[in-house]
Amino acid sequence: MSRVIRNVIFDWSGTLVDDLPAVLEASNYVFAMAGVPKMDLDQFRREFCLPFTKFYDRYVPHVPISQLEEWFHDAFRRCRHMVAEIPHAREFLEFCREHRLRTFLLSSVHRDHYIVQAEATGFGAYLDHVFVEVRDKRTKMRGLVAEHGLLQDETIFVGDMEHDVEAARAGGVYACAVLTGYNHPEQLRACAPDLLVEHLGELRDWLTREGFEIRAALEKLESEQQQS
Structure with missing residues (x-):
């Protein structure tokens, strides 16, 4: 299963x-x-x-x-x-709350800037655990997964940079890259995340369509690609 x-x-x-x-x-x-x-x-x-x-x-x-x-x-x-909230971000955070998904933040953002931005957007209320001022997410990811007892195949890291994909791999969790931020699409494609989406609305629709069963969906997609 x-x-x-x-x-x-x-x-x-x-x-x-x-x-x-x-x-x-x-x-x-x-x-x-x-x-x-x-x-x-x-x-x-x-x-x-x-x-x-x-x-x-x-x-x-x-x-x-x-x-x-x-x-x-x-x-x-x-x-x-x-600074402004990214389209579809609020709806995705509400989606996580609606489906009782545990939410974490893992970011290099300075704590003072995060506090101001989280208050302005209201996004802080949607995040269960917050880790900021993280210099190297790869190292911190391993500790986060262990500290909170996260099952790796039940966990996804969503980010906009190659470093985020590397951090997901370091923690053994799924990597979803979004095209709403810093890295260009070709940079993100080159590091081969498990998922690559235009925005969080697309990720929400994908998870809904696949019943949150990411491994089965990815295996099916890989099989279809091999047959084509």
């Missing part, structure tokens, strides 16, 4: 809220202060990665991380009014 999804772990930025315009503006402020060229949106989406220390090491290795973070957070606070 196939197990059904009972636990949903969310990324925050690019998955539930759209903070990309604000992050780009704050990052370009950092680049200007560090004396390096700014990035346009397309370049930033292709180059930005997690853990974000790798990104900084690549472009501003001559500036201490503490100084970079100070510049970034100061600039981000000035443009946080640009």
Whole structure:
């Protein structure tokens, strides 16, 4: 008998809220202060990665991380009014509540920014357990799964970046990539998540159609692809 999804772990930025315009503006402020060229949106989406220390090491290795973070957070606070909830996110969170799915947040977002954004959107009320300021989600994911006694084949991690797919694999849970955030579609396809959806509304419809039995649905899909 196939197990059904009972636990949903969310990324925050690019998955539930759209903070990309604000992050780009704050990052370009950092680049200007560090004396390096700014990035346009397309370049930033292709180059930005997690853990974000790798990104900084690549472009501003001559500036201490503490100084970079100070510049970034100061600039981000000035443009946080640009952050908005992503379409279909609220409905998906309500869907999780309706079906009594356990919900978790696993994100690198700064705690102060999360508190402001969660209050503005009301999304915090839908999340049972929140883990923020996580530098490397791959390591934290393993601990989260063990600490909360999650069965791996009943758990899915939903995120918008390659690092999120890697984190899901590190924890042995299903990986769903959404195209509402930072990474380009081709970047996400290249890392081969279990599911790739345009937005959370599509994931909601998929789970409903498949009766939350993700393993059986994926095995059926793989079989159909092999036969075609």
